[in-house]
Amino acid sequence: xxxxREQMAEIVARDIPEGAYVNLGIGQPTMVADxxxxxxxxxxxxxxxxxxxxxxxTGDEIDPDLTNAGKQPVTELPGAAYxxxxxxxxxxxxxxxxxxxxxxxQVSARGDLANWxxxxxxxxxxxxxxxxxxxxxKQVFVMMSLFAKDGRPKLVPECTYPLTxxxxxxxxxxxxxxxxVGPDGARIIETFGxxxxxxxxxxxxxxxxxxxx
Amino acid sequence: MIFSAEExxxxxxxxxxxxxxxxxxxxxxxxxxxxxxxxGAGDLTIVSNNAGNGDTGLAALLxxxxxxxxxxxxxxxxxxxxxxxxxxxxxxxxxxxxxxxLAERLRAAGAGIGAFFSPTGVGTPLAExxxxxxxxxxxxxxxxxxxxxxxxxxxxxxxxxxNLVYRKTARNFGPVMATAAAVTIAQVARIVDVxxxxxxxIVTPAIYVNRLVQV
Numbered sequence: 001x002x003x004x005r006e007q008m009a010e011i012v013a014r015d016i017p018e019g020a021y022v023n024l025g026i027g028q029p030t031m032v033a034d035x036x037x038x039x040x041x042x043x044x045x046x047x048x049x050x051x052x053x054x055x056x057x058t059g060d061e062i063d064p065d066l067t068n069a070g071k072q073p074v075t076e077l078p079g080a081a082y083x084x085x086x087x088x089x090x091x092x093x094x095x096x097x098x099x100x101x102x103x104x105x106q107v108s109a110r111g112d113l114a115n116w117x118x119x120x121x122x123x124x125x126x127x128x129x130x131x132x133x134x135x136x137x138k139q140v141f142v143m144m145s146l147f148a149k150d151g152r153p154k155l156v157p158e159c160t161y162p163l164t165x166x167x168x169x170x171x172x173x174x175x176x177x178x179x180x181v182g183p184d185g186a187r188i189i190e191t192f193g194x195x196x197x198x199x200x201x202x203x204x205x206x207x208x209x210x211x212x213x
Numbered sequence: 214m215i216f217s218a219e220e221x222x223x224x225x226x227x228x229x230x231x232x233x234x235x236x237x238x239x240x241x242x243x244x245x246x247x248x249x250x251x252x253g254a255g256d257l258t259i260v261s262n263n264a265g266n267g268d269t270g271l272a273a274l275l276x277x278x279x280x281x282x283x284x285x286x287x288x289x290x291x292x293x294x295x296x297x298x299x300x301x302x303x304x305x306x307x308x309x310x311x312x313x314x315l316a317e318r319l320r321a322a323g324a325g326i327g328a329f330f331s332p333t334g335v336g337t338p339l340a341e342x343x344x345x346x347x348x349x350x351x352x353x354x355x356x357x358x359x360x361x362x363x364x365x366x367x368x369x370x371x372x373x374x375x376n377l378v379y380r381k382t383a384r385n386f387g388p389v390m391a392t393a394a395a396v397t398i399a400q401v402a403r404i405v406d407v408x409x410x411x412x413x414x415i416v417t418p419a420i421y422v423n424r425l426v427q428v
Contacts, residue, residue: 046382047312047313048236048239048382048385049236049382049384049385050381050382063381064238064239064383065239065240065380065381065382065383066239066381066382067236067237067239067382071236071237071238076381082379082381082382082384083384084316084384084385084386084387084388084389084416085236085262085312085315085316085385085386085389086316086317086319086320086388086389088313088316089312089313089316089317090313090317092313093313093317093331093332093333112336117338122301123289124288124296124297124300124301124307125288125289125307125309126286126287126288126289126309127286127309127310127311127312127339128286128287128311128312129286129311129312129313131311131313131314131333131334131337132311132313132314132333135332135333135335136313136332136333162337162338163336163338164337165335165336165337166335166336166337
């Protein structure tokens with residue numbers, strides 16, 4: 001069985017070191033917060049100027065001055081801190097953030113990331129903080145389905161979509177397998193409901209199978 | 214120091230570059246923008262994180278046809294229909310800047326930095342035409358400051374000198390934009406007497422603020 005989005009989020013959460021400072025991208029990565037243990041000491045960063053972000057706000061907690069990067073209302077935890085945008089991106093660019101988790105259109109075996117534009121001629125270009133996050137965090141994890149709706153793999157030898165960052169991704173979490181990527185290429189860490197041989201066949205490029213497989 | 218919104222925004226001239234605070238609607242100086250629409254200045258370049266949401270604030274300024282160019286990180290949102298329409302009709306220019314570079318370019322303008330090398334955007338389409346340099350084995354792109362003629366920001370409380378404190382994530386671009394414009398106009402919910410704000414908690418010192426508007 002391939003993994004549900006919730007199961008993927010749980011697996012990513014498991015791999016976040018205790019006490020890490022973490023930025024969760026907009027969309028699916030936000031779900032990782034639901035699976036962080038309260039005693040993990042993980043501190044969430046949101047690029048619009050906050051460390052110590054809590055869960056989504058509901059009812060009377062909703063405050064238009066307190067939102068996450070997706071502009072959704074959130075809460076603050078004890079120990080939270082606010083700062084302006086230049087400081088927020090300085091802490092990212094300066095290598096102080098341990099992990100950033102983002103979605104992707106494509107990731108290359110080398111760790112190139114494409115997640116801001118499909119290059120469609122009529123699309124309005126919009127990058128937000130993705131390029132800054134991609135090169136800033138110490139580790140960039142990607143969460144995505146391994147295959148696009150048309151069946152094409154999103155883990156590729158070379159990205160065909162415009163890049164967000166070069167060689168920045170270290171780990172790719174998908175619904176059928178988890179991979180490490182980098183200068184030595186893509187390596188299968190774990191598979192879900194598919195054998196390594198089937199996976200290599202469907203992805204259509206060389207993948208190193210971990211010795212623990 | 215204390216003005217009505219109408220008097221405050223009269224500093225804006227046709228063709229000006231106007232820095233507009235806010236991340237989505239958090240920190241967006243809506244009343245100042247409404248006054249700017251009334252004021253009538255046009256041919257503006259707007260620097261802001263987004264390109265307007267819904268039909269109010271920045272979106273209303275765009276809809277009024279006062280903006281020639283938008284410099285922002287993220288113009289495309291589910292409720293950015295005003296910008297989308299103008300862009301597709303070829304009626305507005307767009308410069309997309311990664312969010313961190315946008316903040317740092319504003320900071321550089323306010324801090325007197327001539328330009329700086331940033332690693333953001335290396336190897337991407339946004340690197341095209343930019344000077345690059347390898348420093349200690351890593352590639353960087355040369356980025357120039359973004360200076361405003363006027364900044365319109367929203368803070369929470371000001372004292373009568375113009376010292377500002379913000380509220381939660383509505384702080385966002387306010388402090389850097391305040392430093393980066395020739396004239397900074399801050400709208401605040403409350404103005405208190407000098408001495409009423411704890412000097413230890415002031416985020417934007419009054420030296421950066423020219424006009425205050427209480428709304």
